[in-house]
Amino acid sequence: MNWKTIGHIDDIPLRGARCIKTPGMNIAVFRTSENEVFAIENRCPHKAGPLSEGIVHGKSVTCPLHNWVISLENGMAQGADEGEVRTFEIRNEDGLLSILLDQPMMVAAE
Numbered sequence: 001m002n003w004k005t006i007g008h009i010d011d012i013p014l015r016g017a018r019c020i021k022t023p024g025m026n027i028a029v030f031r032t033s034e035n036e037v038f039a040i041e042n043r044c045p046h047k048a049g050p051l052s053e054g055i056v057h058g059k060s061v062t063c064p065l066h067n068w069v070i071s072l073e074n075g076m077a078q079g080a081d082e083g084e085v086r087t088f089e090i091r092n093e094d095g096l097l098s099i100l101l102d103q104p105m106m107v108a109a110e
């Protein structure tokens with residue numbers, strides 16, 4: 001496991017997301033209205049909608065395609081919907097963000 005620097009929190013709009021492309025998958029890094037940062041797989045468990053383009057509310061995101069609500073904390077679909085996406089640990093050091101990835105060179109920086 002390796003920490004990879006991915007930029008500053010100010011690079012992510014409030015209640016928005018930034019997308020990180022890796023060879024394995026695309027990851028969406030979200031910033032909540034409370035300035036918390038979460039990273040999850042950028043692929044809705046329903047029909048692969050781009051969660052990074054969804055609406056952030058509280059610690060959840062609503063998928064832009066069919067409105068499933070996904071927890072940013074544990075990647076689980078909320079309510080009656082079933083499914084989950086992978087989550088990634090984020091470190092925030094004075095606004096400088098790093099993500100914990102399982103392959104050293106996984107991030108092909110954007």
Ligand code: FES
Nearest residue numbers: 044047049063066
């Ligand atoms: S693809 Fe996300 S709700 Fe359908």
